[in-house]
Amino acid sequence: MINNNKFYIENLKNVVFIGYNPDFSKLININNDLQIDSDIITSSDQSIEINHKHIIFDKAGKEFRSYISDNFNIDNTLFISLGARIIFKKDLIKFLKYNLINFHDTRLPYDSGGGGFSWRIMREDRINNQLVHLIDEGIDTGPIIDNKLSIFPSDCKIPIDFENYRQKAFVDFYKGFIQCIKGGENFELKNQVNYVGRYNPRLSTIDNGYINWQYNPYELINFINAFDNPYPGAITFLNRGDFGRLHIKSVQLHGGDSSNHPFMAGIVSRHDKDWIVVSTSGKHSLLIQEVINEKGENILNEISPGDRFFTPNEYLEKAVSDKIIYTALGKK
Structure with missing residues (x-):
């Protein structure tokens, strides 16, 4: 929910993860400790990696919206994109009452897009940034809600090293953020500037x-x-x-x-x-x-x-x- 350029959720009851994360167990345990219910919506290809109960939607059409309406009170539900394959258009964002956020691990607006850590290893980028932003119609362009910077350890050299560090940092960042949201904290939104930045295409x-x-x-x-x-x-x-x-x-x-x-x-x-x-x-x-x-x-x-x-x-x-x-x- 947005009011006076601040993001908050009143009386948070549910978190709906959209996409995939290897540490769903840890995220769900954090939610459980805060008496927050957790649900997972994912895509066909991402579902292969998920061992937890989940539902598959490859498009955000009428069935997707019906599922949301029938199962959640949108006002006290936080929808979290974790590498979601779904395209979030303006009408869907509005349907979710702007309670839709994305976690990102770069210094946006730099390194939006894909390619994981590969692009950053090529460029010798050694700064980690855990960041959460509102989702808008662009790609990683929504206002920033919160972030936390750190330096990658010197022994991080290949993607798995960076990913292991990033994933632990993400879980810690998520825990702090969700505790604040549950506690009723408001976050001042910070718009991303549009005259600097870098979009990275996906790699294979x-x-x-x-x-x-x-x-x-x-x-x-x-x-x-x-x-x-x-x-x-x-x-x-x-x-x-x-x-x-x-x-x-x-x-x-x-x-x-x-x-x-x-x-x-x-x-x-x-x-x-x-x-x-x-x-x-x-x-x-x-x-x-x-x-x-x-x-x-x-x-x-x-x-x-x-x-x-x-x-x-x-x-x-x-x-x-x-x-x-x-x-x-x-x-x-």
Whole structure:
């Protein structure tokens, strides 16, 4: 509910989560402790990951609205989008009486959209921001209700590291926020400025994760790290492509060997049993511990000095030209 540019919910009784979160159990327990009922609405593709009772709606049509009207008092219900696949249009937002919010983990208006932590790893963004905002018709453009900044620990390097830290920070932030809402606190709304910001399109490893070996060493390792666990790994080929598509993981930057030339980029200069040393276009080399084939096997021991990683231009061009779109049924 909005009054005098302040957000609040009178006598909060229900929280309806829309989408998916891996810590639904923790969120529901927080609600239970505050005597708040919890319900989950999700999409067909997201429902696969959910073990709690839920209902599936892939569109916010008449059946969706009937379900809401029949089961909840909208005035004392908070609707929370967690990566929801549903498109929230103006009439739906009004139907929910503006009690519709979204949790986001960036410094909006920067990094709206998708792509998880991959874009931020590429750019070396080390600031975490837990944020909640009102939902409007734009993408992550609604007024900000509350936020909390922190710095990612220095050992966060690949997406799973950032996600583990973010998820814990999110649960803590959610707990504090929902306690305030339950306690009747009002939040001053802060409009996002529209003359700065960045929208990130969604990413898919199999479509966008192809390695350009002409990147400088820092760009290269950031790109590879951006597609590491929990994703399949950045993609390239070896020699004539005899091993097919290969996924590179567990990589470090190494400055202890001699400098390189751009034409040396991708060449395996040495095999040190548990890792290989690969030249880059700059003075650093890469230490690579995992080269995974399409069967999920690490073929590190089948690679020899003098072999060369490469990615044909057709894959690099496709990686930057394909726009990834996800619907309630999954990737289009």
